[in-house]
Amino acid sequence: MKQGKILLILALLCLLGLGVFGCRGTQPQGWSGAVAYDGILYIGSMDGNIVAVNPSTRSQGLSFPAEGEWACPVKFSGSRGQTACASAVAQGNIYGTPSVAEDFVYVGVCDSKTLEGKVFAINPSVRIRGIDFPAWTEGEWIYPPPQISGTGRTQFGAVVGTPVIAGDTVYVGTSEGKVYALDAEKGYCKWQFELEGKIWVSPAAQDDIVCIGNFDGELCALSTQDGHLLWKFEAPAAIASSPVICDDCVFFGSFDRCLYAIDVDSGEEKWKFQGGNWFWTCPLVDGDTVYASCLDHKVYAIEVKTGKELWQFDAGDPIASAPVLVGDLLVVASQSGEVYVLKAGSGECERSISLGIPVLAPIYAREGIVYAHAKDDFLYAVRLQTGEIVWKFSLAKRGW
Amino acid sequence: MILDPLLNSLIALSNVLFGNFGLAIIFLTIFVRLILLPLTLRQLRSTKAMSALQPKLQELQKKYARDKEKLQREVAKLYKEGGINPLGCVWPMLIQMPIWIALYQSIIRALAATPENLLDLSQHLYSWSMVSRAVPLNENFLGLNLAQPDTTLILALLVGGTMWVQQKMVTAPAADPQQRSMNNMTLLMMPLMFGFLVLQFPAGLALYWVVSNIIGIAIQYFVSGGWGYLRAPSVLAPAASGEGGKVLPKPQAKPTSKRVSK
Numbered sequence: 001m002k003q004g005k006i007l008l009i010l011a012l013l014c015l016l017g018l019g020v021f022g023c024r025g026t027q028p029q030g031w032s033g034a035v036a037y038d039g040i041l042y043i044g045s046m047d048g049n050i051v052a053v054n055p056s057t058r059s060q061g062l063s064f065p066a067e068g069e070w071a072c073p074v075k076f077s078g079s080r081g082q083t084a085c086a087s088a089v090a091q092g093n094i095y096g097t098p099s100v101a102e103d104f105v106y107v108g109v110c111d112s113k114t115l116e117g118k119v120f121a122i123n124p125s126v127r128i129r130g131i132d133f134p135a136w137t138e139g140e141w142i143y144p145p146p147q148i149s150g151t152g153r154t155q156f157g158a159v160v161g162t163p164v165i166a167g168d169t170v171y172v173g174t175s176e177g178k179v180y181a182l183d184a185e186k187g188y189c190k191w192q193f194e195l196e197g198k199i200w201v202s203p204a205a206q207d208d209i210v211c212i213g214n215f216d217g218e219l220c221a222l223s224t225q226d227g228h229l230l231w232k233f234e235a236p237a238a239i240a241s242s243p244v245i246c247d248d249c250v251f252f253g254s255f256d257r258c259l260y261a262i263d264v265d266s267g268e269e270k271w272k273f274q275g276g277n278w279f280w281t282c283p284l285v286d287g288d289t290v291y292a293s294c295l296d297h298k299v300y301a302i303e304v305k306t307g308k309e310l311w312q313f314d315a316g317d318p319i320a321s322a323p324v325l326v327g328d329l330l331v332v333a334s335q336s337g338e339v340y341v342l343k344a345g346s347g348e349c350e351r352s353i354s355l356g357i358p359v360l361a362p363i364y365a366r367e368g369i370v371y372a373h374a375k376d377d378f379l380y381a382v383r384l385q386t387g388e389i390v391w392k393f394s395l396a397k398r399g400w
Numbered sequence: 401m402i403l404d405p406l407l408n409s410l411i412a413l414s415n416v417l418f419g420n421f422g423l424a425i426i427f428l429t430i431f432v433r434l435i436l437l438p439l440t441l442r443q444l445r446s447t448k449a450m451s452a453l454q455p456k457l458q459e460l461q462k463k464y465a466r467d468k469e470k471l472q473r474e475v476a477k478l479y480k481e482g483g484i485n486p487l488g489c490v491w492p493m494l495i496q497m498p499i500w501i502a503l504y505q506s507i508i509r510a511l512a513a514t515p516e517n518l519l520d521l522s523q524h525l526y527s528w529s530m531v532s533r534a535v536p537l538n539e540n541f542l543g544l545n546l547a548q549p550d551t552t553l554i555l556a557l558l559v560g561g562t563m564w565v566q567q568k569m570v571t572a573p574a575a576d577p578q579q580r581s582m583n584n585m586t587l588l589m590m591p592l593m594f595g596f597l598v599l600q601f602p603a604g605l606a607l608y609w610v611v612s613n614i615i616g617i618a619i620q621y622f623v624s625g626g627w628g629y630l631r632a633p634s635v636l637a638p639a640a641s642g643e644g645g646k647v648l649p650k651p652q653a654k655p656t657s658k659r660v661s662k
Contacts, residue, residue, distance in 0.1 A: 028514040095515055112514050115548075160515055198536070200515060215536055237533040240518065255532050278522050278532075295522045320519055360519070 028112035033097035033322075033362035034371045034379065040068050040124070041364075042105050044094025045395035046377040049073050050107055052124060053379060055369070058391045064398060070127040071398035074120060076111040092118070096162035096202060097362055099170075101184065104139065108159025108172050117159035117174050119143045121187055141187030143180075161202035161242060166210070166224065173199030173212050179220075181210075181227060191227035195220060202242040202282070204250065209264060211250050213239030219252060219260075221267060231267030235260060240278065246285035249304065251292075253279020259292050259300070261307060271307030275300065281322040281362070284330075286344070291330055293319035299332050299340075301347060311347035315340055322362040324370070326384055331370050333359035339372060339382060353387040355380055402499060406432075407506035408526045414510075415534040422541025425507060425604055429611045432503055436496050437619070444623045447570050453478065500612075507604050512536055513547035539604070546604035553599075555606035560595030562613035567591070569620050569628035 032044030034053075041053040050072045057066035065071070074092040092109035099106045105122040119142070126138045134140035144156045157176030164171045169190060170182040175198045181190040197216030204211045209230060213219045217235040222228065241253030249270060250262045259279050261270040276296025283292040288304045295318040301310040317336040324331050330344040337355040342348065357374035364371045369390060370382045381390040406428070414424035433440070456478060464471035512518040518536060525531050539547040550556070564587065571583050598606040620628060 028516060031515075113548075200518075236529075238536055255535055256529065257527075257532060280519065280522070295519075318523060 028093045030093040031361040032094045034364045037100040042098040048091030074109045095160045101165040106163045110158030160200040166205035171203045193227040204243045204245045206245040233267045242282040251283045313347040320360045324365045326365045402502035415530045421537040433615045511547040544603045550603040556595045556598040558610045560591040564591040
């Protein structure tokens with residue numbers, strides 16, 4: 001009997017250990033970056049809200065919402081495939097940075113439990129008035145629309161990347177492996193193209209080409225007119241780094257630890273650069289230099305034409321956040337919460353600012369201030385010249 | 401120390417097995433169980449020896465029901481004479497636990513169901529090209545999404561059922577009401593709890609549990625020479641049944657016909 005009790009206690013400890021260690025690994029939160037439009041920053045919070053933040057009122061410490069500010073929750077209701085324990089209305093996870101065009105904010109969201117996604121078009125002037133979302137008559141929309149989603153007729157996968165707007169079209173990739181071209185004004189689907197592998201990246205659009213990569217290692221170039229395939233490049237491993245198109249080249253990173261440069265017209269490889277781990281973020285191109293941050297703790301500056309390394313900087317921790325250029329300074333944040341200000345020409349570190357909280361979201365810079373969305377769901381505003389944290393603002397629980 | 405080698409082995413194995421992660425889970429579970437077989441056998445033998453002592457233990461409990469100190473001394477003497485450590489079945493399990501937890505953690509990490517998981521995975525992978533190129537893994541197996549809980553209840557029933565069978569095979573029926581109560585509670589609670597938890601965990605983890613339990617049943621079958629106490633009644637008749645002190649039925653090696661009382 002004593003043995004039975006001991007075994008029972010051990011078994012219960014084992015179960016407790018399973019719970020403590022986290023049966024599902026890291027919980028999904030999202031890592032949306034910020035984008036500015038007309039003096040307002042738009043960003044996705046980790047509890048499923050699109051938040052409009054006015055830097056001016058934040059620096060004055062006014063209560064939220066102040067002038068121009070609002071929060072809009074993104075919800076999934078009646079999702080398929082949920083267990084009986086799940087709530088009927090679930091919050092969305094926002095991984096992509098919102099896009100802004102023609103006074104509208106576009107964002108892709110996902111429900112990590114059911115792997116469904118949606119694209120939201122939000123009218124800030126309506127949000128300020130506090131009208132329920134979506135205000136269809138004011139131009140707001142959701143894709144897929146509620147009357148279709150949840151009926152089994154449309155499977156719209158999770159959106160992990162950022163929707164990209166080119167002209168009057170919103171381009172987005174989903175985890176079901178499809179690329180959608182949505183009408184920016186009305187929200188209907190103009191065309192869709194199906195790839196084999198899951199898409200967790202943002203597309204890149206230039207002129208009449210839109211490029212996107214997937215987990216099967218395929219980088220595809222599609223015609224913006226009707227979505228037909230122009231060319232396909234097959235990398236040896238998955239692509240989780242969003243491509244960037246600059247002039248005649250597409251740059252992207254792959255899970256074979258290489259950064260690739262592909263000719264945008266032919267799809268032929270120009271060069272590839274070997275790193276020490278995955279190139280996770282979208283590369284940044286400025287003139288004849290491409291800057292790529294890598295999970296091997298380094299930022300690389302690489303010559304656009306030849307793929308030759310110009311310099312590298314070791315941040316000491318993985319870099320999952322896309323860097324940003326401010327004049328001749330390159331700003332990059334590491335997963336340990338250190339923000340480094342480097343000279344873009346040499347990689348020399350001018351200063352480092354310690355936020356103390358991991359940063360996974362892309363950072364944004366404007367008018368001498370760097371905005372970093374850290375893992376504590378605070379938006380930090382850091383003055384570039386001095387490294388001073390001007391203000392920080394909690395994005396959590398703003399819309400519920 | 402254990403997690404990264406297991407994790408990378410799992411991913412490499414998946415690459416070898418035509419990108420089939422479900423098969424990789426099955427193969428690695430079999431491999432880990434084989435490595436732990438000496439410990440498992442030791443545990444089972446210890447449990448078996450303890451079960452064989454049950455009649456004598458119950459006699460002692462009746463004889464010294466009012467003298468706890470004397471009972472403890474006699475029980476300790478009985479264990480010593482039989483060369484049995486009462487915790488002999490426990491420490492092999494304690495040694496195996498970190499390995500099981502590492503295997504279960506490696507399955508969770510390898511699946512990388514969310515972007516955060518995938519990002520975290522990058523820091524645990526070796527530089528083998530067959531590993532980096534295999535990620536992210538194909539999470540589909542026999543109609544299941546290994547990264548999501550199985551909502552069909554099939555895996556929950558399989559996990560609970562196999563766990564119950566495995567426990568029942570080694571749980572001797574008891575005449576003592578308290579012992580019987582403890583046995584029943586253990587027999588029911590663990591399968592129910594794990595069956596319920598399976599509904600919350602990714603199906604890949606449930607697959608590992610099912611395979612591990614089936615292997616455990618097979619090992620038990622060959623060690624015991626049969627199905628053990630699986631078909632024994634859970635409640636025994638009292639010792640004063642005129643059976644000459646043989647309270648426990650022998651574990652059945654083969655299916656037998658019913659005994660007809662005279």
